[in-house]
Amino acid sequence: xxQVKQNSPSLSVxxxxxxxxxCDYTNSMFDYFLWYKKYPAEGPxxxxxxxxxxxxxxxxxxxxxxxKSAKHLSLHIVPSQPGDSAVYFCAASAGRYTGKLIxxxxxxxxxKP
Amino acid sequence: EPEVTQTPSHQVxxxxxEVILRCVPISNHLYFYWYRQILGQxxxxxxxFYNNEISEKSEIFDDQFSVERPDGSNFTLKIRSTxxxxxxxxxxxxxxxxxxxxxxxxxxxxxTVT
Numbered sequence: 394x395x396q397v398k399q400n401s402p403s404l405s406v407x408x409x410x411x412x413x414x415x416c417d418y419t420n421s422m423f424d425y426f427l428w429y430k431k432y433p434a435e436g437p438x439x440x441x442x443x444x445x446x447x448x449x450x451x452x453x454x455x456x457x458x459x460x461k462s463a464k465h466l467s468l469h470i471v472p473s474q475p476g477d478s479a480v481y482f483c484a485a486s487a488g489r490y491t492g493k494l495i496x497x498x499x500x501x502x503x504x505k506p
Numbered sequence: 507e508p509e510v511t512q513t514p515s516h517q518v519x520x521x522x523x524e525v526i527l528r529c530v531p532i533s534n535h536l537y538f539y540w541y542r543q544i545l546g547q548x549x550x551x552x553x554x555f556y557n558n559e560i561s562e563k564s565e566i567f568d569d570q571f572s573v574e575r576p577d578g579s580n581f582t583l584k585i586r587s588t589x590x591x592x593x594x595x596x597x598x599x600x601x602x603x604x605x606x607x608x609x610x611x612x613x614x615x616x617x618t619v620t
Contacts, residue, residue, distance in 0.1 A: 425607045436510070436597050436611035437549065482549065488607040491562055492537055493551040 396420045397485050399497035407505055412470040414500050416483030419464060423485040427494065428457060428468045431480045440481075441468070473504045508532045510612035512598050518618045519588055527583045527615045529598030535610075536603035538581045540573065542566075542594040543614075549597065555581065556603070588619045 398417045406412045416426075424445040429437035443450040443457045443466070450457050456469045470477055480501050484494040511530045519525050531538050540552040553563045555573055572584045581600075585592055595616050599609040 427608060429611075434613075436512075436599075436613045439608050439610055442608055484549075486607050492539070492554050492556075492601065492603075492607070492609075493562055493564070494539075494541075494549075494609060495551070496549040498548055 396423075397483055397495045397497040399481075399483055399500050401500050402498070403501040403503070405503045405505065406473050408475055409472045412468075412473045412477065412502055412504065414468040414470075414481050414483075414502065416466050416468075416497055417464060418466075418485050420485070420487070420495075421464075422487040423495075425486040425488040426457070426459060426466050427484045427486070428455075429482040429484060429496075430477075431482060431499070437482055470502075473502075475504050475506050478502055478504050510598055510600055510610055512596075512612035512615050514615060515613065516616045516618070518620065521590060521619055522587050525585050525588055525617065527585075527596050527598075527617070529581045529583070529612055530579050531581055531598065531600030532602075532610060533579070534602065535600035537561075537601040537609075538573075538575070539599040539601070539609060540583045541597045541599060541611075543597065544591075544594040552583075552596075585617075588617075590619050593617055593619045 427442040428440045431437045441455045459466045480499045482499045483497040513528045538555040543549045553567045554561045595614045597614045598612045601609045
């Protein structure tokens with residue numbers, strides 16, 4: 394099941410710089426997208442979401458961009474901090490029809506001091 | 507801040523044994539979910555639960571699995587006869603519903619089947 398893909402297994406950035414995490418999807422029924430952050434031995438923590446009727450949503454240092462024509466979304470973290478080092482999961486939902494989330498494989502972000 | 511809790515944090519069981527994983531969702535949430543993550547793989551949906559019944563289940567959620575909300579606070583996942591391949595992290599999640607699609611996850615239960 395490759396409906397949601399995060400093609401970069403890992404990303405390393407310098408503290409203070411921008412982190413850009415990418416996610417692609419194939420299912421046109423998806424109408425809601427979420428980003429989760431996960432530390433080892435913990436559950437996924439909700440970060441930010443975006444509805445398919447929008448192309449951008451911002452919350453503090455986190456911004457999610459959605460390009461529906463390309464079936465692509467990205468999470469921008471500015472400025473990156475060492476505490477942001479974690480695994481980031483993209484998830485998608487066809488919320489009008491089902492509540493289940495389809496997750497990507499995750500991208501491990503390392504922010505170096 | 508309200509959070510989803512799960513017990514136990516780690517469960518070791520022998521193949522063929524029954525296990526019950528417990529979750530306490532956020533109190534005013536209406537939708538409840540179980541997911542699992544096998545080591546090195548994606549987080550996978552198992553089942554969703556609303557209004558005291560299963561609303562959706564995945565192919566993984568076969569007759570060996572069942573869910574229950576025995577009282578107003580707990581939400582349980584039972585595996586009747588565990589297999590080696592059931593070894594995974596099991597996450598419970600809850601959602602307010604009513605137009606909100608964000609799901610809030612518990613810390614997980616690591617199930618090890620030997």
